[in-house]
Amino acid sequence: MAFELPxxxxxxxxxxxxMSAETLxxxxxxxxxxxxxxxxxxxxxxxxxxxxxxxxxxASFGTNAGLFNNAAQHYNHxxxxxxxxxxxxxxxxxxxxxxxxxxxxxxxxxxxxxFMAAGATQFGSGWCWIAMKDGKLEIMKTPNGxxxxxxxxxxxxxxxxxxxxxxxxxxxxxxxxxxAFVDSLINWEYASELFEKASA
Ligand code: ZN
Numbered sequence: 065m066a067f068e069l070p071x072x073x074x075x076x077x078x079x080x081x082x083m084s085a086e087t088l089x090x091x092x093x094x095x096x097x098x099x100x101x102x103x104x105x106x107x108x109x110x111x112x113x114x115x116x117x118x119x120x121x122x123a124s125f126g127t128n129a130g131l132f133n134n135a136a137q138h139y140n141h142x143x144x145x146x147x148x149x150x151x152x153x154x155x156x157x158x159x160x161x162x163x164x165x166x167x168x169x170x171x172x173x174x175x176x177x178x179f180m181a182a183g184a185t186q187f188g189s190g191w192c193w194i195a196m197k198d199g200k201l202e203i204m205k206t207p208n209g210x211x212x213x214x215x216x217x218x219x220x221x222x223x224x225x226x227x228x229x230x231x232x233x234x235x236x237x238x239x240x241x242x243x244a245f246v247d248s249l250i251n252w253e254y255a256s257e258l259f260e261k262a263s264a
Contacts, residue, residue, distance in 0.1 A: 066113060067100045067138050070145070078150045082244045087232045095228050096141045103134035117142075118213060125214040136209035140191060143258075144224050149251035153244075158256040160263075161220075168201040169194070178203045180242045183225045192242075194221040194255070196262040218262040221255040 072092055076085040107113045110131050112120050121139050124132035155172055157165065162172075169175040175194070182205040183192035193204040195212035201220065204212055212219045223245050230241035 065116065067103045067107070067117065067135070069097050069100045070142065072145055074150060079148060079249060080150070082233075082248045083148065084233050087229070090232070091224075091228055092141075092145065096138070099134045099137040099141065103131065103138050106131040106134055121211070121213055125210075133209045136211055136214075139213070140209060140211055140219075140222060140224065143219060143254075144222060146254045147221055147223070147251055148245070148249040149254070151248075152252070153246055153248040153250045157252045161252065161256045161259045164201050164259065165194075169203065175203070176246050179221075179223070179246060180239060183223055183242045184239050186225050189226040191222050191224055193219055193223075195219055196259065199263075201259075218258070220258050220262065221250065 069092075072088060076088045079088070104113070106128070107115070107120060110124070110128055112123070112131070115123070117135060117139055120135045121132065124135060126132075157172070165172060165175050169178065179192055179194065182203050186192060186205040186207065188207065190205060190207040191211060193206070193212055194201055195204050195215075195217035196202075197212070197215070197217035202217070204215070204217065206212070206215075211222070223242065225238060225242070227236075230238060234241040234244075
């Protein structure tokens with residue numbers, strides 16, 4: 065099944081000042097497109113073009129760096145567009161997920177501090193996450209295209225801390241971008257859907 069670039073789930077200017085249309089045009093139309101195109105070529109070369117995306121991500125980790133980087137970034141970005149929404153962020157969290165954040169992550173304020181610290185201290189490119197592992201939520205950070213899937217966990221929420229995600233709008237101020245992501249961009253409904261699926 066070939067990888068395909070989906071449309072953004074909102075207009076390019078829908079995230080306002082928090083993530084500009086210019087950023088989304090580059091990030092979605094150029095960067096994500098390149099992961100799709102390169103991923104398809106490398107999956108074909110590896111004889112894996114008939115496999116599912118999660119399967120390719122897990123199978124190529126540690127064995128085929130080129131394919132892994134592109135397939136994992138395709139997976140990460142497919143979710144990333146949905147992890148943001150206009151008028152998102154803040155504490156309007158669906159009940160069950162909120163309860164798990166309280167019990168497993170020490171509550172919203174501690175989640176926010178730990179999630180932002182994970183993103184800010186990821187040296188170079190990477191991601192910070194809420195992931196579900198062994199039935200519990202945890203905060204993770206990963207380099208480059210790596211994600212919780214290859215660490216036996218399921219991504220619930222992720223923030224892209226590659227410079228291509230924030231440099232146009234925030235220059236080098238990664239912590240400001242992370243704060244805007246948490247306060248104003250997170251699509252908690254989507255995170256909650258993934259949480260319900262992972263809990264089932
Ligand atoms: Zn990205």
